[in-house]
Amino acid sequence: MSATYSIGTLGRLSGVNIETIRYYERVELLPAPVRGENGYRRYDADAVERLAFVRRGRELGFSVDEIRTLLKLADHPEHxxxxxxxxxxxxxxxxxxxxxxxxxxxxxxxxxxxxxxxxxxxxxxxxxxxxxxxx
CATH class of the missing domain: 1.20.5 (Single alpha-helices involved in coiled-coils or other helix-helix interfaces)
Structure with a gap:
């Protein structure tokens, strides 16, 4: 079984604060995570990488919509x-x-x-x- 992370750990690993992570979920830059038995969000290593990608894109000044487009390209490297x-x-x-x-x-x-x-x-x-x- 692969490691999963809490939202706090995801934030530390990716350099993104918790409220921003929740926002990225709402605007669908980050897929909704699985929930543990306790109802808490659980993220995998792919979420860490995706969130770091989004953070770097935002640091370069790209809009949420532009990052959405870039994520589609990253998800389909043959394009x-x-x-x-x-x-x-x-x-x-x-x-x-x-x-x-x-x-x-x-x-x-x-x-x-x-x-x-x-x-x-x-x-x-x-x-x-x-x-x-x-x-």
């Missing part, structure tokens, strides 16, 4: 990789856009920082937030 490649290209474009936005925000905040005003009436940040646009 072509084109869908994953397309997903990565789209994800990279999204990340590049976010980086551009963050750089713009950093530039705007640097221009507003350290105004040395003694009162809020002359604070550059307060004035910028009150204006119609921030460049």
């Amino acid at each position: 072509p990789c084109a869908d994953a490649d397309e997903m990565v290209v789209e994800h990279l474009a999204d990340i590049d856009g976010k980086i551009r936005d963050l750089k713009r925000m950093r530039k705007a905040l640097r221009e507003l920082a350290l105004c040395h005003s003694e009162t809020a009436a002359h604070c550059r940040l307060v004035q910028a937030l009150a204006s119609k646009s921030i460049d």
Whole structure:
């Protein structure tokens, strides 16, 4: 008989907290586990691997739906990789856009920082937030 794990042990082995494990079960990224005689969830080594896969995908910023697609590819290694490649290209474009936005925000905040005003009436940040646009 292969080893099974409690939800707490699964969390420690995979690096995912218990509430997140339950969420992944609800959204069907992780199959419903078998239940022991006491009604507690029992997970096998496949669940540990699958959950670690999901965690790594989330760390890379993939959505739940994207991870669902990637899990289908992982479950069927004979399928072509084109869908994953397309997903990565789209994800990279999204990340590049976010980086551009963050750089713009950093530039705007640097221009507003350290105004040395003694009162809020002359604070550059307060004035910028009150204006119609921030460049």
